[in-house]
Amino acid sequence: MPRWSRSNPLAxxxxxxxxxxxxxxxxxxxxxxxxxKEQSVRLNYGSLYAVVESLEKRGFIKATGTVREGKRxxxxxxxxxxxxLVEMTDWMTELLGTPAxxxxxxxxxxxxxxxxxxDEALAALRRRADALSVKLVGMRGAMKAALEAGLPRxxxxxxxxxxxxxxxxxxFVKALVDEIANGTxxxxxxxxxxxxxxxxxxxxxxxxxxxxx
Numbered sequence: 001m002p003r004w005s006r007s008n009p010l011a012x013x014x015x016x017x018x019x020x021x022x023x024x025x026x027x028x029x030x031x032x033x034x035x036x037k038e039q040s041v042r043l044n045y046g047s048l049y050a051v052v053e054s055l056e057k058r059g060f061i062k063a064t065g066t067v068r069e070g071k072r073x074x075x076x077x078x079x080x081x082x083x084x085l086v087e088m089t090d091w092m093t094e095l096l097g098t099p100a101x102x103x104x105x106x107x108x109x110x111x112x113x114x115x116x117x118x119d120e121a122l123a124a125l126r127r128r129a130d131a132l133s134v135k136l137v138g139m140r141g142a143m144k145a146a147l148e149a150g151l152p153r154x155x156x157x158x159x160x161x162x163x164x165x166x167x168x169x170x171x172f173v174k175a176l177v178d179e180i181a182n183g184t185x186x187x188x189x190x191x192x193x194x195x196x197x198x199x200x201x202x203x204x205x206x207x208x209x210x211x212x213x
Contacts, residue, residue, distance in 0.1 A: 004058055006091050006094070008047075008051060009040075009041045009042075010041055010042065010043060010047060010048065010051050011051045011054065011055060012041075012088065012091050012092070012095075013028075013032055013037060013041045013043075014028055014048070014051055014052060014055060014061070015055070015060060015061070015080055015084055015087065015088040015091075016088060017031050017032065018061055018078055018079055018080040018084070019080050019085065019088060022064055022077050022078060022079040023077065023078065024067060024075035024076055024077045024078070025045075025048055025049055025052050025075070025076075025078075026045075026075060027075075028048065028052075029043065029045060029048055035155075039158070039159075039162075040158045040162075052078065055084065056078070058083075058087075059081055059083050059084070060080065060081060060083055060084030060087050060088075061078045061079065061080055061081060061084050062078065062079060062081055063076050063077065063078055064077050064078065064079050065077050106128075106169070114191050114194055117192075117195040118180055118188065118191055118192055118195075121180065122177065122180045122181060125173055125176060125177050125180070126177055128173055129170060129173045129174055129177060132166055132169060132170040132173065133170060135166060136163070136166045136167065136170065139159065139162065139163055139166065140163065142159070143156055143159050143160070143163070146159075
């Protein structure tokens with residue numbers, strides 16, 4: 001059996017749902033969607049059933065029977081096992097307590113930004129700043145509506161975290177836009193040179209080693 005990896009948050013979401021009560025996979029999906037958890041966990045039915053199968057093979061959940069609703073096909077109900085409870089607890093503790101290296105798509109874009117001409121990159125960054133501003137306004141409106149509806153702040157923590165990330169990213173992007181626009185970004189002249197007919201890539205070579213932890 002392949003080594004278990006805690007790389008799919010959907011598996012954790014299933015464990016948490018079954019920790020509340022036994023459910024069939026469709027009910028798990030309904031529960032997650034009703035709580036807007038698809039905003040923090042990628043959810044689709046195909047992957048959900050594959051995750052359920054994997055969790056059952058690992059002994060983290062087990063089938064307890066079937067239910068039928070109306071004329072719909074029978075659905076298998078699952079419950080969390082003792083091993084599943086231990087896994088859920090350890091996984092949650094690791095997520096909350098241990099920082100992990102992540103690879104956001106925007107970070108990859110910044111890493112290779114010299115491949116675009118400065119003006120092209122500047123235009124793209126301005127579009128990103130506008131999009132972040134719009135997203136931030138929408139998120140704050142949704143969070144305010146949820147709180148006004150009486151939803152405890154405990155259930156909006158992931159929204160607060162995302163808001164903080166958006167604020168920090170927008171601040172960074174705006175500052176970078178300003179530096180490129182006013183010509184103060186260090187290395188900008190070299191960057192412009194990369195996109196001229198006179199540029200010879202063999203004359204420019206960078207290498208460095210990250211400090212060891």
